[in-house]
Amino acid sequence: MLQREMEGDDALVADFGSNFGYFSVHAAARHCRGKVFSVQRGDAEESDAHYSGALEHHRRMQKRYNATNNFVCDANMDLHRLHQFFRTSVFFDYQIVMSIVHWFPLPTQSHLVEFLGKWLTKSRVMFLEP
Numbered sequence: 001m002l003q004r005e006m007e008g009d010d011a012l013v014a015d016f017g018s019n020f021g022y023f024s025v026h027a028a029a030r031h032c033r034g035k036v037f038s039v040q041r042g043d044a045e046e047s048d049a050h051y052s053g054a055l056e057h058h059r060r061m062q063k064r065y066n067a068t069n070n071f072v073c074d075a076n077m078d079l080h081r082l083h084q085f086f087r088t089s090v091f092f093d094y095q096i097v098m099s100i101v102h103w104f105p106l107p108t109q110s111h112l113v114e115f116l117g118k119w120l121t122k123s124r125v126m127f128l129e130p
Contacts, residue, residue, distance in 0.1 A: 021058030
């Protein structure tokens with residue numbers, strides 16, 4: 001579905017929680033003149049055995065699909081850094097946010113609504129899986 005919905009060869013894409021790189025690499029292949037930023041939580045491989053080897057797998061996929069426009073950002077994502085991002089003028093054509101909202105300690109539903117509302121303003125289209 002993501003590939004069908006994403007248009008424009010020069011799109012700016014962010015994949016938050018890119019893990020093994022599946023969505024990032026395929027988005028990069030689709031948007032050959034665009035840029036795809038794969039933002040991965042820096043401590044994911046150390047804290048969860050499921051993600052062991054994720055970065056290496058991502059790199060292999062980049063080579064396999066010649067995704068030279070896919071840039072991996074190994075970052076410690078926390079609420080403070082995400083709020084810094086919300087205050088910037090950065091705007092993406094597409095954001096892919098798959099199964100990472102649980103990384104952030106949000107005490108109430110109203111906090112979650114506010115959090116997602118700010119995140120939604122950072123792109124034209126957002127693919128969200130909470």
